[in-house]
Amino acid sequence: MTPSRREVLLTGLGGIAGAATGALGLRSARAADPFGVGFVYVGPISNAGWTYQHNLGRLAVEKAFGSRVKTNYVESVPEGADAERVIRQLSATNGLIFTTSFGYMEPTLKVARQFPNIRYEHCTGYKMAKNVGIYNARFYEGRYIAGVVSGAMSKTGVLGHVAPFPIPEVAQGINALILGARSVNPKIKIKLVWTSSWFDPGKEKEAADALIGQGCDVLSNHTDSTAVVQAAEEKGVWCTGYDSDMSQFAPKMCLTSVTEDWSDYYVKRVQAAMDGSWTPDNVWGGFKSGMIKMTPYNKAVPEHAVNDAEAKIAAIAQGSFSPFQGPINDQFGAQKVASGAKLTDDQILSMNWLAEGVEGKLG
Structure with missing residues (x-):
């Protein structure tokens, strides 16, 4: 039996409504996805040292935000071509990336130009960009x-x-x-x-x-x-x-x-990235801020x-x-x-x- 024009119209409208509902559902699911935060480490996490301290900061982020964030890290990344590759890979799944060694500066800037909507922060560097901030401690x-x-x-x-x-x-x-x-x-x-x-x-x-x-x-x-x-x-x-x-x-x-304590800094910067207030900054903390102890x-x-x-x-x-x-x-x-x-x-x-x-x- 051939359907009437009214039946075809209703069916079409139902399909459009279903598609719209599905799209809204997809957007809601995506909105509920945890915010990705990536870390690039120059050494192994181990049980002490530079990378260990940065990883304590990552764990502080997880504790502060719970299921609202998902952190990712790659350890023992050499400075140079390997760093660029790792930073680019992390850029596919994270909204904010911390690169934690001096030699990561140029790779960070290069990848940041390719991903203008991702935020990057480089530790101990001195070059910034529209989506790249720098931070350091007064060791x-x-x-x-x-x-x-x-x-x-x-x-x-x-x-x-x-x-x-x-x-x-x-x-x-x-x-x-x-x-x-x-x-x-x-x-x-x-x-x-x-x-x-x-x-x-x-x-x-x-x-x-x-x-x-x-x-x-x-x-x-x-x-x-x-x-x-x-x-x-x-x-x-x-x-x-x-x-x-x-x-x-x-x-x-x-x-x-x-010692360095990066925890407060990382929590504040992740919060800023999540609420839309993040801007590239140049931070250098010491005894006064509690970054050095x-x-x-x-x-x-x-x-x-x-x-x-x-x-x-x-x-x-x-x-x-x-x-x-x-x-x-x-x-x-x-x-x-x-x-x-x-x-x-x-x-x-x-x-x-x-x-x-x-x-x-x-x-």
């Missing part, structure tokens, strides 16, 4: 305090430092360390060993052993593993930890640790040294004191900061020199 503030404590504990007057790459962030840490130590002992020195790697426990241990052999009696590092503090514990040499609380790996010999001091640290360190932390947080406050000379005796002056943020971020008392080249 040097904590390094200065580690130097104060190291200077109080050193008997030989020689500190040892294991460094990865000759970039401004690393130079800042080395210089702050020697300036903090020299505020206690003006004649103290620092010896350097470069590993040319962020994470290589074997190289880091070799470097630590070499420094101990050269008479260094307090070690520190800017690398990502626990190898340096473990070497110090084995040899009975004092050390200060970095990134995470390293006292669990050197319970007798770790004096204190410089010191762990409890070893009982062996004298009370006067603890009081000195705590007073300096308070002054740095209040803005009444800067670790890079003059007079400061470089290792060749040339004045870098005049008496009464202090370096600007731009000068700190572009630091390409080593301070007086540092033995070794920048690179």
